[in-house]
Amino acid sequence: MKKTFIMIGIIVLILIILGGIGTSYFKPNKNTVLNFIKENPEKTSIKLIRNDTLIIEKNPNKMMPLASAVKIIIAIEYAEQAANGLINPDEAVPLSDLNHYYVPNTDGGAQKNWLIKVKDKIQDEKIAIREIVKGMISFSSNANTEWLCKKLGLQNINDRLDSLGIKNHSEIYYIVSALFVGKEVFPNLKDEELVTALKNLTIDEYRKATFSIHNKMEQDSTYKNDIGERNPNLERIWSDNLPNSTVKEYVEIMHKINSRTYFSKKTHTYLDEIMEFPLDDPSNGQWFDHLGMKGGSTAFVLTKALYATDKEDNTTELSYFINDLNFIQSKRLQMSMNEFEAGILTDEEFREQLKKELLLQN
Known part of the structure:
Protein backbone atom coordinates (compact mmCIF):
# COMPACT_ATOMS: atom_id res chain seq x y z
CA MET A 1 0.00 0.00 0.00
CA LYS A 2 2.84 2.38 0.92
CA LYS A 3 4.54 1.72 -2.42
CA THR A 4 1.27 2.43 -4.21
CA PHE A 5 0.97 5.85 -2.55
CA ILE A 6 4.59 6.60 -3.38
CA MET A 7 3.99 5.76 -7.06
CA ILE A 8 0.85 7.88 -7.11
CA GLY A 9 2.80 10.74 -5.56
CA ILE A 10 5.55 10.44 -8.16
CA ILE A 11 3.01 10.44 -11.00
CA VAL A 12 1.25 13.51 -9.59
CA LEU A 13 4.61 15.29 -9.21
CA ILE A 14 5.54 14.48 -12.82
CA LEU A 15 2.17 15.77 -14.03
CA ILE A 16 2.63 18.99 -12.04
CA ILE A 17 6.11 19.50 -13.52
CA LEU A 18 4.90 18.79 -17.05
CA GLY A 19 1.97 21.14 -16.52
CA GLY A 20 4.31 23.86 -15.36
CA ILE A 21 6.58 23.36 -18.35
CA GLY A 22 3.57 23.46 -20.69
CA THR A 23 2.22 26.61 -19.07
CA SER A 24 5.60 28.31 -19.39
CA TYR A 25 5.99 27.16 -23.01
CA PHE A 26 2.68 28.73 -24.04
CA LYS A 27 2.93 31.82 -21.83
CA PRO A 28 2.49 35.00 -23.92
CA LEU A 66 -3.27 35.84 -46.59
CA ALA A 67 -6.00 33.88 -44.85
CA SER A 68 -8.51 36.40 -43.45
CA ALA A 69 -6.18 39.39 -43.84
CA VAL A 70 -7.55 39.57 -47.39
CA LYS A 71 -10.81 40.82 -45.86
CA ILE A 72 -9.16 44.25 -45.55
CA ILE A 73 -9.58 44.68 -49.31
CA ILE A 74 -13.27 43.79 -49.06
CA ALA A 75 -13.71 46.31 -46.24
CA ILE A 76 -12.10 49.01 -48.35
CA GLU A 77 -14.36 48.22 -51.30
CA TYR A 78 -17.39 48.42 -49.00
CA ALA A 79 -16.27 51.81 -47.61
CA GLU A 80 -15.71 53.23 -51.09
CA GLN A 81 -19.08 52.00 -52.36
CA ALA A 82 -20.83 53.38 -49.26
CA ALA A 83 -19.08 56.74 -49.63
CA ASN A 84 -20.15 56.94 -53.26
CA GLY A 85 -23.76 55.98 -52.62
CA LEU A 86 -23.47 52.62 -54.38
CA ILE A 87 -24.50 50.66 -51.31
CA ASN A 88 -26.65 51.54 -48.31
CA PRO A 89 -24.85 50.57 -45.07
CA ASP A 90 -28.19 50.51 -43.24
CA GLU A 91 -29.89 48.13 -45.67
CA ALA A 92 -31.38 45.28 -43.65
CA VAL A 93 -30.33 41.79 -44.79
CA PRO A 94 -32.13 38.59 -43.76
CA LEU A 95 -29.94 36.40 -41.56
CA SER A 96 -31.08 33.49 -43.71
CA ASP A 97 -29.17 35.00 -46.63
CA LEU A 98 -25.95 34.88 -44.62
CA ASN A 99 -26.74 31.42 -43.32
CA HIS A 100 -26.51 30.00 -46.85
CA TYR A 101 -22.74 30.39 -46.50
CA TYR A 102 -22.29 29.37 -42.88
CA VAL A 103 -20.55 26.00 -42.67
CA PRO A 104 -20.44 24.81 -39.05
CA ASN A 105 -17.10 23.81 -37.54
CA THR A 106 -15.05 25.62 -40.19
CA ASP A 107 -14.74 29.14 -38.76
CA GLY A 108 -13.59 28.68 -35.18
CA GLY A 109 -16.96 29.81 -33.85
CA ALA A 110 -16.76 33.22 -35.56
CA GLN A 111 -20.36 33.29 -36.83
CA LYS A 112 -21.92 32.15 -33.56
CA ASN A 113 -19.88 34.63 -31.53
CA TRP A 114 -20.76 37.48 -33.88
CA LEU A 115 -24.48 36.71 -33.72
CA ILE A 116 -24.33 36.76 -29.93
CA LYS A 117 -22.57 40.13 -30.05
CA VAL A 118 -25.14 41.73 -32.36
CA LYS A 119 -28.31 40.12 -30.99
CA ASP A 120 -29.66 43.53 -29.92
CA LYS A 121 -29.17 44.87 -33.46
CA ILE A 122 -31.16 42.14 -35.15
CA GLN A 123 -34.72 43.15 -36.02
CA ASP A 124 -37.21 40.83 -37.68
CA GLU A 125 -34.37 38.37 -38.29
CA LYS A 126 -32.52 41.02 -40.32
CA ILE A 127 -29.31 42.97 -39.76
CA ALA A 128 -27.70 46.03 -41.39
CA ILE A 129 -24.91 45.66 -43.92
CA ARG A 130 -22.57 47.81 -41.79
CA GLU A 131 -22.89 45.22 -39.01
CA ILE A 132 -22.20 42.42 -41.48
CA VAL A 133 -18.96 44.13 -42.50
CA LYS A 134 -18.00 44.68 -38.87
CA GLY A 135 -18.57 40.98 -38.27
CA MET A 136 -16.30 40.14 -41.20
CA ILE A 137 -13.45 42.17 -39.71
CA SER A 138 -13.75 42.02 -35.92
CA PHE A 139 -15.04 38.43 -35.73
CA SER A 140 -13.62 37.23 -39.08
CA SER A 141 -16.94 35.76 -40.20
CA ASN A 142 -16.42 33.76 -43.37
CA ALA A 143 -20.16 33.57 -44.08
CA ASN A 144 -20.40 37.37 -43.99
CA THR A 145 -17.36 37.58 -46.26
CA GLU A 146 -18.88 35.24 -48.83
CA TRP A 147 -22.14 37.24 -48.86
CA LEU A 148 -20.31 40.56 -49.15
CA CYS A 149 -18.22 39.34 -52.08
CA LYS A 150 -21.44 38.76 -54.01
CA LYS A 151 -23.09 41.98 -52.82
CA LEU A 152 -20.11 44.21 -53.60
CA GLY A 153 -19.11 42.26 -56.70
CA LEU A 154 -15.96 40.17 -56.93
CA GLN A 155 -14.91 42.06 -60.05
CA ASN A 156 -15.19 45.36 -58.18
CA ILE A 157 -13.16 43.94 -55.30
CA ASN A 158 -10.42 42.72 -57.61
CA ASP A 159 -10.47 45.99 -59.52
CA ARG A 160 -9.89 47.72 -56.18
CA LEU A 161 -6.50 46.01 -56.03
CA ASP A 162 -5.55 47.86 -59.20
CA SER A 163 -6.86 51.21 -57.98
CA LEU A 164 -4.86 50.80 -54.78
CA GLY A 165 -1.73 50.21 -56.84
CA ILE A 166 -1.27 46.66 -55.59
CA LYS A 167 0.88 44.70 -58.01
CA ASN A 168 1.62 41.45 -56.18
CA HIS A 169 -1.72 39.98 -55.23
CA SER A 170 -3.54 36.92 -56.52
CA GLU A 171 -7.21 37.03 -57.43
CA ILE A 172 -9.80 37.21 -54.65
CA TYR A 173 -12.55 34.59 -54.92
CA TYR A 174 -15.21 32.83 -52.82
CA ILE A 175 -13.24 31.23 -49.99
CA VAL A 176 -16.18 29.44 -48.34
CA SER A 177 -17.19 27.89 -51.64
CA ALA A 178 -13.61 26.68 -52.01
CA LEU A 179 -14.22 24.24 -49.15
CA PHE A 180 -16.46 22.26 -51.50
CA VAL A 181 -14.22 22.07 -54.58
CA GLY A 182 -13.25 18.45 -53.92
CA LYS A 183 -16.86 17.36 -53.48
CA GLU A 184 -18.04 19.31 -56.52
CA VAL A 185 -15.29 18.60 -59.05
CA PHE A 186 -14.29 15.07 -58.01
CA PRO A 187 -17.39 13.56 -56.33
CA ASN A 188 -16.21 9.97 -56.77
CA LEU A 189 -12.66 10.36 -55.46
CA LYS A 190 -11.43 9.90 -51.91
CA ASP A 191 -8.25 9.91 -49.86
CA GLU A 192 -5.00 10.24 -51.80
CA GLU A 193 -6.72 10.13 -55.17
CA LEU A 194 -8.73 13.21 -54.24
CA VAL A 195 -5.66 15.00 -52.88
CA THR A 196 -3.72 14.28 -56.07
CA ALA A 197 -6.59 15.40 -58.31
CA LEU A 198 -7.00 18.69 -56.43
CA LYS A 199 -3.27 19.36 -56.57
CA ASN A 200 -3.36 18.85 -60.32
CA LEU A 201 -6.08 21.48 -60.81
CA THR A 202 -4.76 24.78 -62.08
CA ILE A 203 -5.57 27.74 -59.86
CA ASP A 204 -7.84 29.09 -62.61
CA GLU A 205 -9.79 25.82 -62.68
CA TYR A 206 -9.97 25.87 -58.90
CA ARG A 207 -11.31 29.42 -58.76
CA LYS A 208 -13.77 28.76 -61.57
CA ALA A 209 -15.25 25.90 -59.57
CA THR A 210 -15.91 28.23 -56.63
CA PHE A 211 -18.23 30.38 -58.75
CA SER A 212 -20.58 27.53 -59.59
CA ILE A 213 -20.41 26.28 -56.00
CA HIS A 214 -21.29 29.75 -54.68
CA ASN A 215 -24.36 29.85 -56.91
CA LYS A 216 -25.47 26.44 -55.65
CA MET A 217 -25.02 27.56 -52.04
CA GLU A 218 -27.06 30.67 -52.74
CA GLN A 219 -29.92 28.76 -54.34
CA ASP A 220 -29.95 25.69 -52.10
CA SER A 221 -29.67 26.19 -48.34
CA THR A 222 -28.97 22.49 -47.84
CA TYR A 223 -25.95 22.32 -50.16
CA LYS A 224 -23.58 23.27 -47.34
CA ASN A 225 -24.73 20.33 -45.20
CA ASP A 226 -22.40 17.94 -46.99
CA ILE A 227 -18.91 19.37 -47.22
CA GLY A 228 -17.46 16.11 -48.49
CA GLU A 229 -14.23 14.54 -47.35
CA ARG A 230 -11.97 16.58 -45.06
CA ASN A 231 -8.47 15.72 -43.88
CA PRO A 232 -5.23 17.65 -43.18
CA ASN A 233 -3.97 17.24 -46.74
CA LEU A 234 -7.18 18.69 -48.16
CA GLU A 235 -7.08 21.50 -45.60
CA ARG A 236 -3.55 22.29 -46.74
CA ILE A 237 -4.62 22.58 -50.38
CA TRP A 238 -7.43 24.97 -49.37
CA SER A 239 -4.98 27.01 -47.28
CA ASP A 240 -2.29 27.16 -49.98
CA ASN A 241 -4.81 28.24 -52.62
CA LEU A 242 -6.16 31.17 -50.61
CA PRO A 243 -5.41 34.62 -52.06
CA ASN A 244 -1.72 35.42 -51.74
CA SER A 245 0.18 38.68 -51.41
Missing part, protein backbone atom coordinates in the same frame (compact mmCIF):
# COMPACT_ATOMS: atom_id res chain seq x y z
CA ASN A 29 5.87 36.52 -24.71
CA LYS A 30 6.73 39.02 -27.46
CA ASN A 31 10.07 37.29 -28.00
CA THR A 32 8.31 34.07 -28.99
CA VAL A 33 7.18 35.61 -32.28
CA LEU A 34 10.47 37.47 -32.77
CA ASN A 35 12.51 34.30 -32.27
CA PHE A 36 10.31 32.29 -34.62
CA ILE A 37 10.70 34.87 -37.37
CA LYS A 38 14.44 35.02 -36.80
CA GLU A 39 14.88 31.24 -36.76
CA ASN A 40 12.50 30.43 -39.64
CA PRO A 41 13.22 32.85 -42.49
CA GLU A 42 11.82 30.42 -45.07
CA LYS A 43 8.42 30.48 -43.35
CA THR A 44 8.09 34.15 -42.47
CA SER A 45 7.99 37.69 -43.78
CA ILE A 46 7.67 41.01 -41.97
CA LYS A 47 7.75 44.71 -42.68
CA LEU A 48 7.55 47.53 -40.15
CA ILE A 49 7.35 51.28 -40.78
CA ARG A 50 7.57 53.76 -37.89
CA ASN A 51 7.00 57.46 -38.54
CA ASP A 52 7.58 56.88 -42.28
CA THR A 53 10.96 55.24 -41.54
CA LEU A 54 11.70 51.63 -42.45
CA ILE A 55 12.55 49.67 -39.31
CA ILE A 56 12.33 46.04 -40.44
CA GLU A 57 12.02 44.42 -43.84
CA LYS A 58 12.42 40.66 -44.15
CA ASN A 59 11.23 38.78 -47.24
CA PRO A 60 9.01 41.76 -48.18
CA ASN A 61 8.18 40.41 -51.66
CA LYS A 62 7.53 36.80 -50.68
CA MET A 63 4.06 35.76 -51.85
CA MET A 64 2.24 34.05 -48.98
CA PRO A 65 -1.36 32.98 -48.19
CA THR A 246 3.19 40.21 -49.68
CA VAL A 247 3.90 42.13 -46.49
CA LYS A 248 5.17 44.97 -48.64
CA GLU A 249 1.79 45.38 -50.31
CA TYR A 250 -0.15 45.15 -47.06
CA VAL A 251 2.07 47.65 -45.26
CA GLU A 252 1.39 50.01 -48.16
CA ILE A 253 -2.34 49.49 -47.66
CA MET A 254 -1.96 50.16 -43.94
CA HIS A 255 -0.02 53.33 -44.75
CA LYS A 256 -2.74 54.55 -47.11
CA ILE A 257 -5.33 54.18 -44.35
CA ASN A 258 -3.12 55.57 -41.59
CA SER A 259 -2.03 58.64 -43.56
CA ARG A 260 -5.62 59.99 -43.57
CA THR A 261 -4.83 61.56 -46.96
CA TYR A 262 -5.30 58.74 -49.50
CA PHE A 263 -8.99 58.04 -48.93
CA SER A 264 -11.68 60.70 -48.74
CA LYS A 265 -13.08 61.79 -45.39
CA LYS A 266 -16.37 60.20 -46.33
CA THR A 267 -14.69 56.89 -47.09
CA HIS A 268 -12.89 57.06 -43.74
CA THR A 269 -16.25 57.53 -42.02
CA TYR A 270 -17.20 54.01 -43.09
CA LEU A 271 -13.74 52.45 -43.08
CA ASP A 272 -12.74 53.60 -39.60
CA GLU A 273 -15.84 52.18 -37.93
CA ILE A 274 -14.96 48.81 -39.49
CA MET A 275 -11.18 48.64 -39.12
CA GLU A 276 -10.74 50.44 -35.81
CA PHE A 277 -12.73 48.06 -33.63
CA PRO A 278 -9.77 47.75 -31.18
CA LEU A 279 -10.62 51.28 -30.02
CA ASP A 280 -13.86 49.90 -28.58
CA ASP A 281 -11.58 48.85 -25.72
CA PRO A 282 -11.11 51.98 -23.56
CA SER A 283 -7.57 50.93 -22.64
CA ASN A 284 -6.55 51.18 -26.30
CA GLY A 285 -8.25 54.56 -26.58
CA GLN A 286 -5.93 55.88 -23.89
CA TRP A 287 -2.93 55.17 -26.10
CA PHE A 288 -4.14 55.66 -29.66
CA ASP A 289 -6.12 58.04 -31.82
CA HIS A 290 -6.26 55.43 -34.57
CA LEU A 291 -5.72 51.68 -34.32
CA GLY A 292 -6.90 49.28 -37.01
CA MET A 293 -5.99 45.72 -37.79
CA LYS A 294 -6.97 42.43 -39.35
CA GLY A 295 -5.41 39.04 -38.83
CA GLY A 296 -5.98 35.66 -40.35
CA SER A 297 -5.28 32.03 -39.67
CA THR A 298 -5.67 28.52 -41.01
CA ALA A 299 -4.23 25.32 -39.59
CA PHE A 300 -0.94 26.31 -41.25
CA VAL A 301 -1.00 30.11 -41.56
CA LEU A 302 -0.92 33.17 -39.31
CA THR A 303 -1.12 36.69 -40.76
CA LYS A 304 -1.57 40.20 -39.42
CA ALA A 305 -1.67 43.72 -40.86
CA LEU A 306 -2.16 46.75 -38.64
CA TYR A 307 -1.79 50.52 -38.46
CA ALA A 308 -1.72 52.93 -35.53
CA THR A 309 -1.39 56.60 -34.69
CA ASP A 310 -0.74 57.15 -31.01
CA LYS A 311 -1.55 60.15 -28.81
CA GLU A 312 1.87 61.65 -29.59
CA ASP A 313 1.25 61.37 -33.36
CA ASN A 314 3.70 58.51 -33.83
CA THR A 315 2.59 56.37 -36.76
CA THR A 316 3.15 52.64 -37.21
CA GLU A 317 2.38 50.29 -40.08
CA LEU A 318 3.14 46.60 -39.62
CA SER A 319 2.52 43.42 -41.55
CA TYR A 320 3.83 39.95 -40.84
CA PHE A 321 2.92 36.62 -42.44
CA ILE A 322 3.83 33.10 -41.31
CA ASN A 323 3.21 29.82 -43.16
CA ASP A 324 3.99 26.08 -42.89
CA LEU A 325 3.12 25.88 -39.20
CA ASN A 326 2.31 22.78 -37.22
CA PHE A 327 -0.40 22.71 -34.55
CA ILE A 328 1.89 23.41 -31.58
CA GLN A 329 3.74 26.23 -33.36
CA SER A 330 0.49 27.88 -34.39
CA LYS A 331 -1.04 27.78 -30.92
CA ARG A 332 2.13 29.05 -29.27
CA LEU A 333 2.50 31.94 -31.71
CA GLN A 334 -1.17 32.90 -31.43
CA MET A 335 -0.76 33.16 -27.67
CA SER A 336 2.05 35.70 -28.13
CA MET A 337 0.92 37.81 -31.09
CA ASN A 338 -0.74 40.47 -28.93
CA GLU A 339 2.40 40.83 -26.81
CA PHE A 340 4.53 41.08 -29.95
CA GLU A 341 2.37 43.78 -31.50
CA ALA A 342 2.02 45.72 -28.24
CA GLY A 343 5.80 45.69 -27.89
CA ILE A 344 6.21 47.12 -31.38
CA LEU A 345 3.59 49.80 -30.80
CA THR A 346 4.65 50.96 -27.33
CA ASP A 347 8.21 49.83 -26.54
CA GLU A 348 11.12 51.60 -28.24
CA GLU A 349 13.62 49.17 -26.75
CA PHE A 350 11.77 46.25 -28.29
CA ARG A 351 11.71 47.95 -31.68
CA GLU A 352 15.47 48.40 -31.42
CA GLN A 353 15.79 44.75 -30.46
CA LEU A 354 13.79 43.77 -33.55
CA LYS A 355 15.99 45.90 -35.76
CA LYS A 356 19.16 44.48 -34.25
CA GLU A 357 18.14 40.81 -34.30
CA LEU A 358 16.34 40.64 -37.63
CA LEU A 359 18.63 43.11 -39.41
CA LEU A 360 17.52 45.40 -42.19
CA GLN A 361 17.11 43.60 -45.51
CA ASN A 362 16.23 45.05 -48.88
